[in-house]
Amino acid sequence: MRHVAVVDLGYGDAGKGTVVDWLCATRPVHTVVRFNGGAQAAHNVVLRDGRHHTFAQFGAGTFHPGVRTHLSRHVVVDPLALAAEADHLATVGVPDALDRLTVDGEALLATPYHRAANRAREIARGADRHGSCGLGVGEAVAYGLAHPDDAPRVVDCHSPALLRRRLTALRDRLTAELGPLDAPPVEDCLPAFTGFAGRVAIVERSWLAGALRAGTCVFEGAQGVLLDEWHGFHPYTTWSTTTFANADSLLAEAGLPDGATRIGVLRLVTTRHGAGPLVTEDPDLPLADPHNPTNPWQGRFRFGHFDAVAHRYALAAAGGVDGLALTHLDLTGPGLRICRRYDTTDRLTPGPPGDLDRQAALTARLLRSRPLYDDPPPDWAEAVCAELNTPVVLTSHGPTASDKTPHGPLLAPPALVRSA
């Protein structure tokens, strides 16, 4: 059985959520596996009847009955936001989302202390904000790296005394570094975290192998490869591996190396929310995004022409894909152009992970680069396919699953494959 892994080859917001929703609508899917990021993800899914949910921690297939969500150990889990998200799902007709959730006990917890520290740091950066979402995900990762044996993890929620110690140590360390944090007392946090442990299935690492044997799983990436902690444009990146790497390691542990079809999602308009390079940015593009309003942490949502240079770079950094999903084709207008090269270069090459000096130099170069444009192609899917040398296997012309069209056998719904 072939699993599917979905990764964004831009700066996020390309439409991973709607692609995952479509996959779950067109074939039996056992579990949607999250393998990076945390509660800062915002994957919007709209149903034909108008219902809408912004998926942050639940898999974007949750509207489909029976489809489970697994938060792997690579996810930073935020039980507080999770409760609110489950409540909203209940109001849009999904009362059992928490029943269909499993969480790896090794995953790091995001806590009010991480959040407060994240915001304190971002505010201190002033005009040099990184475009953080202010939810403490990066802060949790950083703390987990600095204090691997002492960082609060999901499984600790079963042990209130241990959790209390770890939260107290966390609070004290961050307070010592940053001053008083705008966060509630440890005692007040405990009921929420123990409530989470009492309600949600916390599982061991081996759970995923069972799910992968039980049925088709969809690996849902968060954010975008151009924000990757190693391959993104430093320092405007996220503390998360946004390529296929985590999904690959989970599959390999389960004895299924190369077990997934790799799908890269691209939006016809290259967008970015938050600071950092967006070479093709054009404030005159007559576009708006209903699900990405201006917010105090990231500012306004930025639009640019299709940046083939950046997307080719993302594709190489991700190690290639089996097919592309191209979204927002309904928004093609005469003003939208394609950028195949910059004035400084026509090709960006990924370096080895870990060389942040190189990435910072790359960022500086991008901030100096000017886009060179070609006229809009008559057939966008064909042009993107040619430019990235990769087949477009799914196109999306609107927000719902019924607005998607598969091309070729790779993602064709099983019924079509059989009749073909």
Added chain:
Amino acid sequence: MGSGIWSTDVYDAADRYRRSTGRSAFSYSDSGARTVHPTLDPRDATRESRDSDEHPRSTPIAVLFDVTGSMRKVPRVLQTKLPQLLGLLQRQGYASDPQIMFGAIGDATCDRVPLQVGQFESDNRMDDDLGRIVLEGGGGGQMSESYELAMYFMARHTVTDSWEKRGRRGYLFIIGDELAYPQAKAREVAGLIGDDLTEDVPLRQVVDEVTRRWDTYYLLPAGSHYAGNAKVLDFWRDLLGQNAVVLDDLDAVCETIALTIGLGEQAIDLDEGLRHLDRTGSGTTGTVSKALARLGRGRRAEVSTLPAFRDTGGEVTRL
């Protein structure tokens, strides 16, 4: 990429998980308790609503509901709805720094726990008080409950900075379906609240005292035994005038209370409040509109000076 649109409030999350386990929130009562929880005991108690650095202009709000048998399922529905009240008030910014107290009213002539009053809280800790309320199964059959004792307590055993510093009344909502007794009896006051009175206090005097400091409303909800009973409504209209309100749908209780406060604070007029409800996708607009039609009339708000809600005293603005 995302902006963290789901609430990360710890108190809120604890409550959401508790509710999602299906465990009754009346855990104290359902575990068999038949005496007042110490934190809700009105005896020798004073309840305070104070300003603080974090909440510099507190608005005290008390919600006391009848927990006797005639109310049927009403207390349990209220228990699931009322935790949303604070969030609703804060989101809309209808009142500055709301501090909410919950309490319960029984019948002093036959109940074991005729009066329970929590503390004013400005976060979800007030939910704990809801969970500690003892529900009475009985009810006397005389169509009266001890509302007068509850109002007596509110009149003489509460202290608010809102009144003392700013001369502003707080909001008192009584949710019930029966009549009050004609006087607060000295014997019952002594036993329950601990005051030594030389004589009974007539109901009219209790109402005069409580309404001086509390903008007092009586909500008569659907689904209770005497709902729609003209005698009950007439009785409360006689005491409180247009502040006696019929509520068609208990699901709308929080919205009704919030809009009543918004109207009282002149933060909105009724049409604007109803538009807010519509915009949030609340299905309660019809009920609230009907319930508050009398209140909203002629109360065209001139000013809307309340700032948008911010839940922080420091520089870090929560999203």
